[in-house]
Amino acid sequence: MAGIGFQLTRLMQKRTFAGGLQAYGYAALIGSGPWVLSMVTLAVLGTVLARAGRAGDLDVFFVAVTHIFAFSLIATGPLQLILSRYAADAVFARKPELVFPSLLAGLALVLGLGAAGGLTFFIGFVPAPPLFQFAAAGVLMVVSAIWVGAVYLTAVRDYSAVLRCFALGYGVSFLAAWALSRGWGIGGTMAGFLLGQLVLLLAIVRVIFAEFGRAAAPSFAFLAYFKQHRALAGCGLAYNLGIWIDKPLHWWFSPHSHRVAGALWASPLYDQAVFLSFLSVAPGMAVFLLTLETTFAGRYTEFFRLVVEKGTLGEIKRTKLEMAAALRAGLVQLLKFQGATTLALVFAAAPLLEALGLGAVQTLVFQVTLIGVFLLVLFLALLTVLFYLNRITDALICCTAFAVVNLAVTVAGLMLDERWYGLGFTAAAATAIVIATGFVNRAMHRLEYETFTSQPLYP
């Protein structure tokens, strides 16, 4: 009998769906990430300090903390997303024992780099009492470590434990800063703040240990991910740059800025209004994360379940449409809540800022950046979806546009006058939304096509 018959058996067996459904922790991380924490802290701190009235000395403390937050977030941005991807892959591959060693290594890395950078900067470029210089360097180290730890917190189920950590940490920070400032001046304030942040870091590590803890040595295996996931690391950088870049530009190039101490600059006209407007993200973030978790993520999981577990193409397409509908509903919900909050604050801006002791220019900046924050929340929502859909390159393009537009328009605004302040950030968020909408549309449209055709013919 002629004929080869079938030799396909080997090829066909065990041929299912490779990859796909992964617990993308960084989706949530982007949404509820460290930057929200930093902005809230700065807004509260700024307001409290302004009310306290002892501006002179405390100004140095506040400005130093602002610098520390800004630079630590930008610097750890790539590491945050890389570690989160590494941890997500480890959990997906059922190797949770790899998670904790990566945290330890990540902490070691940022503590080392933070020490080098912090000591160089504060001792070399900030004339201040040595206690302040060392404590500030310590805060840079610890805060960077906290951003790294926060990556892992998104995977921790016990939200109340996380909240307790932050309450405890910031409680200790404020109390100790206040108490130590009496005997040691701004050096004591910084040292007290450091103490609280240290408590927070330890509390965070303890919570993560409870979730993933195995006694294990640090492992730097995640460093290879920087090579494999360049776009992801780029996202982390561009995204944090986009959120922050307008502030240093104002410190360094605004006619209204002043040198606080050495290399530390401040632009109170801009800074306080911007930090305050960031406080408005709370309702939008809450609503969006909720809809994302409950409806979109559910449909997303169902989509991949159907793909793997023998759903028909009709069922798969139907679920995708439901996913799109959930996304639309979530965005509409977000528009409503965040829109209402923003609108109310824009109208109440003048009396509100007057009560806080801020002036007319600051009110204008506040109003413009309020709209910017509103747009940022929408952008974040879209960015999160891009991460869910594994469109990392698309996300990188959005984030880069976000950073570049912010930089360009802020510089242009500084060359013009105060009426243009804050527009850089707002225009950047608007641009990013337009681009991200296009990408999300395309990704949703091509979802099943890309999901299937990206499967390699040979494993």
Added chain:
Amino acid sequence: MNPPDPGRPADVCLLLEGTYPYVQGGVSSWMHQIVTELPEVTFALFFLGSTRDQAREKKYQPPPNVISLTEVFLFEQLPLEELAPAPVSDTDPRRVYGALQAFYFAAADDARLAAFWGVLDALDRVEATGGRFTFGNLLHDEAAWNLLARATEEYAPDQSFIDFFWATRFVHLPVWIALQARRRLPAARLYHSVSTGYAGMLGAVAARRHGAPYLITEHGIYTKERIAEISQATWIYDPPSRYFDVTEGLGAFKQLWIDLFMFLGEVSYAGAGRIISLFEGNTHLQVEYGAEARRLEVIPNGIDPAKFDAALAKRNARLARGLGDEIVIGFIGRVVPIKDVKTLIRAARTVIAREPRAVFQLIGPTDEDPDYFEECRQMVTLMGLGQKVRFLGPQNVREIMSGLDVCLLTSISEGLPLIILEAFAGGVPCVATDVGACRELIFGRTAADKAIGRAGLLTKICSPIDTAEAVLRVIASAENLLTMGQVGRTRAERHYRQTEIIGRYRQFYTDHRWNQDHATAAGKEGS
């Protein structure tokens, strides 16, 4: 072996799927015989195998008139440049996808066949204009996906999509590899494939490319064999039926594979000027699978009767003295289930009960299915036939033939069993089940052939009683044995002579007039 020399076309290019010269078997030895006995004809061999492992060593040494050997492996991994999609800028793939669409959604068989050539033309055109179109394009292009989505809606809307997705990939993969090999087809004055399937499809492609006549010889019926295989395959996902539904038949994925082989059969048959089978029965199957009746022809296997002259003389001399103390009924073949040796043993009990002189000799290898052989042996022991039913193992057929009175075959399925021709040459009448070519061999095919008489009897399959009665009737007298034996010998000499059969292929190979009808018909189609 040399690669084909484009400047020196062979007289015949043989398209060999999983057979000569690498795989042993009936088709291979037949092929080897034709090649060897036509030294004046030059041959180019085009071997299609599954993987390179299959072609490590040649089981037959081709003679010097075989001037080239090309190998293609359909289940080897694709090279990287075939896996990566060629950029769209390289080519204009729209024509290819348009042709593919026409192919997948053709309303009728004719239209699908025309669309198949459309796809090939589109692919050739891409290449002719300096472009590239790879399997990677089919894997990754959005246009390919859209076709797949539409095909899913049309043909498998209720099926597990991931299985359909992989099934479509793997159904296409070997076809693609075979079609890519069209560029390596050696130039020849005639193409001859010994099956349909992938080789048959390529034969049709080759004939069209080189404007040469195309001939198919089928020993078994490829399409039918593949369908039987697929029906029993366990590696194809068979969705569990939600209801007890006997009308549903095979799952959608098995159907997909069956459709593929049916189509390969149609392409092969449509391209061939002559379609040859070993016996009449198979021509009906070929028609069923799409062959046009007027292109069919029967050329059986042949034998050299002279080689059995000694055996014949010895046997006739023995029977001239009447029936001996033993009447020997021989089974010659492998002891395997498809030969249904158990029915033969049950029949033996009845025969021996009625004719105590009867003795059964089971000749042939017993090691292919040891369990089955053991079961047969135990049956013999349990029935107390140990003295009368003997397993002799492999023997020299020509020597043993003179000792046989009847040759018995109880197979469930057969093609054209060579053993019947050998029995005829030795003057031994046959009792065989009515399968394959047995009826034509024993009763005759054409009117002139039938007029020679009956060289034995036919029985129903799996029927010990029917078998026993047929045997008893044949061995009723020495006279009967001699008459029927003579009929067989005459039939073998007149219709199954090896030299004549080789001669018919020589005729096909050297004088292409048989293709004129087809060539003009194809010309009309083209114009």
